[in-house]
Amino acid sequence: MIVNYKVNNLSYKATFCHNKESPDIYKALSKLYCDKKMLLIIDKKLNSKFTKFLFKDLKKCGLKVTLLKVDGSKVNKNRKFLFKIIDKLIEMKFSKKSVLLSCGGGVVGDVSALASSLYLRGLIYFHIPTTMTAIVDSCLGGKTGINYKNIINSVGNYYHSQNVFISKNIIELIPKREFLAGIPEIIKSGFLNNNKILKLLLNNKKKCISRNYDFLSKLIKLTLITKIKFFQNDVFEETKRLNLNFGHTFAHAIEMSLKDKNTDLIRHGEAVGIGMLCEIFYSEGESNKFKFLKKILELYNLPTNLFYFKKLKRSKILERDIYSNIFLDKKKIGKFPRIIRLLNIGNSKVVEMKNNKKIRETISKVIFKV
């Protein structure tokens, strides 16, 4: 199964690979002119079963592979990681026709894509996403980035992976937490575009958590198609693509506020789940939509507030940090941070948050559930 899409008349694809230990990367490469040199960036935490097969396959088909093992996770999404990759490309004398293949979660993907876009102003870039967040969201759309000065993705650009490989083997090996943490991004797609996605999640918990591939590939495909629909004609996020940020104004504020306290306490997807609750609450309080979203999050044992994380205590400082980080929203064009208001399933719009009292109430009543 292949999902094809075009951006500015250039073709890209996501290839679902289900019948081999590792994806047929070389088949995709045989259709391109490349100099057979590859930098393979792999997240250290990936199951070695998969990486061994992948490495063997790539060498077998005549690619000269340089391996770089890296540590995913948000604390490493920084310039040190970025320049580690660029230094390696320089050291190995890679050309514009060399290939960078990254194999990891959203962090490895975002930083590798940024390095690919910068080195010689762009080389061939492929990606194998290895967390559910990366599979259903970050692998497509071309957003790259690093966190800098404690601002999420403050340095980045747009550079698309020519081919993304969604591997059945990887899906089976994803640790439970990295698997579940991607579900809020799937829910997001359901709310923004396709009620069918929500019904699938609600009615098929067993199939989902047991990693039933037929079920999951359908769910992943629907989610990716939703994402493509929103970014394809608005890559630079001026209009329609903004809607994909549903939940993200509050999510990023939470993530930035927790950064100093406990490095990787909350996953991005987990924060998006809480963030979506916040954005609905800000607009309409504990409405039916709010309750419906909470029900799906709880069904998958996902956090609906910060007390889910036992290590965390409510504090005035943390509340103040979250509040002030909301104003770092990258979608802001004037004085006010912006969120996505969900009018109905499949119908949303971008609005400014002008009511500071309501923002504080949302933090207190949703994030700290008083």
Ligand SMILES: NC(=O)c1ccc[n+]([C@@H]2O[C@H](COP(=O)([O-])OP(=O)(O)OC[C@H]3O[C@@H](n4cnc5c(N)ncnc54)[C@H](O)[C@@H]3O)[C@@H](O)[C@H]2O)c1
């Ligand atoms: N570019 C985009 O459009 C986009 C969209 C959503 C999120 N993001 C970014 O993605 C990042 C979050 O992605 P994430 O949740 O995948 O985080 P991540 O990449 O940090 O992965 C989470 C943890 O899982 C580990 N890991 C990854 N794959 C594994 C595997 N198969 N087996 C065992 N361990 C594994 C990582 O080392 C890390 O510790 C954030 O930086 C966010 O900004 C980008």
